[in-house]
Amino acid sequence: xxxxxxxxxxxxxxxxxxxxxxxxxxxxxxxxxxxxxxxxxxxxxxxxxxxxxxxxxxxxxxxxxxxxxxxxxxxxxxxxxxxxxxxxxxxxxxxxxxxxxxxxxxxxxxxxxxxxxxxxxxxxxxxxxxxxxxxxxxxxxxxxxxxxxxxxxxxxxxxxxxxxxxxxxxxxxxxxxxxxxxxxxxxxxxxxxxxxxxxxxxxxxxxxxxxxxxxxxxxxxxxxxxxxxxxxxxxxxxxxxxxxxxxxxxxxxxxxxxxxxxxxxxxxxxxxxxxxxxxxxxxxxxxxxxxxxxxxxxxxxxxxxxxxxxxxxxxxxxxxxxxxxxxxxxxxxxxxxxxxxxxxxxxxxxxxxxxxxxxxxxxxxxxxxxxxxxxxxxxxxxxxxxxxxxxxxxxxxxxxxxxxxxxxxxxxxxxxxxxxxxxxxxxxxxxxxxxxxxxxxxxxxxxxxxxxxxxxxxxxxxxxxxxxxxxxxxxxxxxxxxxxxxxxxxxxxxxxxxxxxxxxxxxxxxxxxxxxxxxxxxxxxxx
Numbered sequence: 001x002x003x004x005x006x007x008x009x010x011x012x013x014x015x016x017x018x019x020x021x022x023x024x025x026x027x028x029x030x031x032x033x034x035x036x037x038x039x040x041x042x043x044x045x046x047x048x049x050x051x052x053x054x055x056x057x058x059x060x061x062x063x064x065x066x067x068x069x070x071x072x073x074x075x076x077x078x079x080x081x082x083x084x085x086x087x088x089x090x091x092x093x094x095x096x097x098x099x100x101x102x103x104x105x106x107x108x109x110x111x112x113x114x115x116x117x118x119x120x121x122x123x124x125x126x127x128x129x130x131x132x133x134x135x136x137x138x139x140x141x142x143x144x145x146x147x148x149x150x151x152x153x154x155x156x157x158x159x160x161x162x163x164x165x166x167x168x169x170x171x172x173x174x175x176x177x178x179x180x181x182x183x184x185x186x187x188x189x190x191x192x193x194x195x196x197x198x199x200x201x202x203x204x205x206x207x208x209x210x211x212x213x214x215x216x217x218x219x220x221x222x223x224x225x226x227x228x229x230x231x232x233x234x235x236x237x238x239x240x241x242x243x244x245x246x247x248x249x250x251x252x253x254x255x256x257x258x259x260x261x262x263x264x265x266x267x268x269x270x271x272x273x274x275x276x277x278x279x280x281x282x283x284x285x286x287x288x289x290x291x292x293x294x295x296x297x298x299x300x301x302x303x304x305x306x307x308x309x310x311x312x313x314x315x316x317x318x319x320x321x322x323x324x325x326x327x328x329x330x331x332x333x334x335x336x337x338x339x340x341x342x343x344x345x346x347x348x349x350x351x352x353x354x355x356x357x358x359x360x361x362x363x364x365x366x367x368x369x370x371x372x373x374x375x376x377x378x379x380x381x382x383x384x385x386x387x388x389x390x391x392x393x394x395x396x397x398x399x400x401x402x403x404x405x406x407x408x409x410x411x412x413x414x415x416x417x418x419x420x421x422x423x424x425x426x427x428x429x430x431x432x433x434x435x436x437x438x439x440x441x442x443x444x445x446x447x448x449x450x451x452x453x454x455x456x457x458x459x460x461x462x463x464x465x466x467x468x469x470x471x472x473x474x475x476x477x478x479x480x481x482x483x484x485x486x487x488x489x490x491x492x493x494x495x496x497x498x499x500x501x502x503x504x505x506x507x508x509x510x511x512x513x514x515x516x517x518x519x520x521x522x523x524x525x526x527x
Contacts, residue, residue: 074097075095076092076093076094076095076098076151076154077092077093078090078091078092078093078155078158079091083192084398085194085398085400085401086194086196086397086399086400086403087167087192087193087194087195087400088192088193088195089171089190089191089192090155090156090190090191090192090193091188091190092155092188092189093187093188094147094186094187094189095186096183096184096185098150099147099183099186099187100183102143102146102147103139103146103183105146106139106142106146107127107130107131107139110130110134110142111124111130114133114134116133117133137178140178141178143181144174144181147187148170148189152168152191155191156168156193159195162195163193163194163195164195164196164400164402165402166402167194167400167401167402168192168193169192169193170189170190171190171191172188172189172190177189194400194401195400197398197399197400197403197458198397199395199459199461199462200395200396201395202393202394202395202396203394206394207391207394207463207516207520209520210387210391210394210516210519210521211390211520211521211523212383212386212387212390212520212521212522212523213386213525214382214383214386214524214525215382215386215526215527216379216524217527218527220374220375220378220379220382221375221526222368223368223371225374225375226364226367226368226370226371229367229370229371230353230367231286233353233354234342234343234345235342237342237343237349237352237353238340238341238343239340239341240253240338240339240340240341241338241339241340241341242336242337243337243338246303247300247301247303247306248299248300248302248303248337249285249300250285250286250296250300251285251286251339251340252337252338252339252340253282253284253285253337253338253339253340254283254285254299254336254338255280255281255282255334255337256278256280256281256283256299256332256333256334256335257278257280257281257332257333257335258276258277258278258279258281258331259272259277259330259331260272260273260276260277260330260331261273261329261331262326262327262329263311263327269329273323273326273328275322275323276323276328276330283296292312292314292315292318293312293315294312295312295330298310298312298330298332299332302332302334302337303334303337304334304335304336304337305334306333306334307332307333307334308331308332308334309329309330309332310329310330310332311328311329311330312327312328312330313325313326313327313328314326314328345360347359347360354366354367379524384513386522387513387517388456388460388513389456391455391456391459391460391463392452392453392456392459395455395459395462397454397458399451399454399455404443404450404451404454405443407450407453408439408443408446408450409439410502411446411450411453412439412442413492415442416430416433417486417487417490417492420490421490457505457509460505460508460509460512460513461505461508463512463515463516464511464512467515469508469511469512469515470511471508471510471511476503476507479507480496480500483499483502483503484496484499487499
């Protein structure tokens with residue numbers, strides 16, 4: 001769901017958002033699984049005196065360490081290096097004074113928490129005995145975690161106000177930290193964090209004097225759409241009669257068996273194209289929008305029982321990507337052929353064409369009014385899309401990985417929610433599409449589109465702030481409640497804080513689009 005769509009209907013599902021978080025509250029991820037495994041094992045505890053108990057109670061140690069003064073003694077040395085993707089890498093050197101402090105606190109916590117055989121509660125346990133009881137490796141691992149918890153906030157303090165939530169990641173492998181660890185030497189590690197990207201406008205005017213061209217499809221034309229709708233309703237009232245004395249004409253309905261094969265570069269027949277084949281296919285010759293160009297023309301005049309074979313090349317713009325540009329040999333068998341016997345379109349038919357109407361003039365007027373409403377909505381949507389598309393072209397953004405992942409997952413979640421709302425997914429299909437593999441495949445396939453939406457979103461945020469635009473608190477509360485209700489209706493997990501942020505972004509977009517429509521030049525052209 002694109003930003004313009006979201007702006008048109010706030011409560012339609014997960015929406016794009018940007019969240020900033022202080023490194024002191026942000027969670028830290030490890031770059032490799034071995035580190036994550038070590039991290040998890042260190043925080044495990046139990047009431048027995050088994051080996052699993054002899055691990056540092058990290059949460060308690062963190063409390064003690066956080067109380068320690070950050071000043072005094074040698075200071076942590078930090079080297080900051082900008083990285084691609086709006087990321088910053090920090091190379092950290094921890095002095096021996098802090099290492100020793102973390103080590104001593106680690107030992108103190110072990111001594112408080114564990115009962116060492118032969119020592120009464122409260123009695124000081126010699127360091128060597130405590131280490132032998134707990135295990136040297138556990139003490140080292142716990143001390144390393146304590147050092148990280150102590151020094152990470154200081155290392156990341158320079159980006160405290162612009163770090164993206166859940167983007168902090170330790171780059172140094174835990175095994176490397178453990179192998180190099182020594183009480184008598186500095187402790188080194190590298191950590192990276194994604195930060196809020198800078199929006200660079202490519203024009204000196206930025207978004208001022210914006211000129212937008214909006215292309216409107218002919219099908220959006222209310223007059224033409226009303227005429228087509230009336231014909232469709234009229235056809236639906238017709239009776240199907242079997243054609244016996246002629247071939248296929250436009251206006252008929254025909255039942256076909258369709259077979260297709262690839263045409264190789266040397267002209268020989270290749271593999272079957274299963275996705276283009278169908279048995280018992282009902283083709284209404286007056287509804288051909290989804291047909292390959294040239295397909296219907298090759299069938300005009302075909303009679304029941306007749307088989308025709310003809311080549312067709314799929315256009316490069318064909319909806320199914322795997323068939324774009326493919327040359328295919330179609331073989332089509334005509335099974336049945338019908339024509340419509342239509343009733344005369346007079347006032348006696350009005351009630352059947354549109355319940356509640358008594359005259360054909362009333363039918364035409366009400367259908368036209370409905371089509372005008374659809375036309376208005378479609379033009380507004382096309383205008384929003386054109387403005388956002390133009391904004392995306394006016395800015396340059398180095399999109400951070402964390403923001404890309406977040407926005408992509410939210411867009412994918414909105415897509416699943418929409419499919420579920422349309423009852424197009426059963427439980428098994430939903431579970432399959434919710435897998436990490438499916439999500440990652442979506443992110444890869446939609447990378448360009450996701451980046452485009454992020455650029456549009458960030459440009460919108462810049463304009464919202466620059467022009468001091470506002471929306472009402474009542475509107476925010478109402479839309480959040482609507483979104484939460486929709487998630488509950490479809491039994492979807494949700495985070496109300498995330499929903500609130502997402503709704504805020506959409507309300508901002510709506511206000512910016514409203515402002516831009518009043519302050520830019522818009523030209524509409526038919527295509």
